[in-house]
Amino acid sequence: MDKSNVVEVQDVTKTYGKKNEKQYQALKGVSFEVESGEFVGIMGASGSGKTTLLNILSTLDQPTSGSVLINGSDVT
């Protein structure tokens, strides 16, 4: 990890719905980095996965796959 990256999101996916339930892939291959001092906004249509992504970044929810590093530590 580059030392200046405070947030590193690597190939995150999120599929809602347990086995035998209806599945819905809300996030597919999301990757980005946020450097120290950067101010980032997330834009997208209703249902595009903004809240899903922020729930994963804040550890309220877990990704189906992929990783999230905060200051170099994997929080997933």
Ligand SMILES: Nc1ncnc2c1ncn2[C@@H]1O[C@H](COP(=O)(O)OP(=O)(O)OP(=O)(O)O)[C@@H](O)[C@H]1O
């Ligand atoms: N707990 C859940 N179970 C099943 N599907 C869900 C769940 N939460 C969200 N979804 C679905 O995942 C997709 C992304 O939802 P999300 O709430 O992340 O979008 P959003 O970008 O925050 O939308 P909005 O702008 O309306 O707040 C939507 O299709 C939504 O119906």
Ligand SMILES: [Mg+2]
């Ligand atoms: Mg939302």
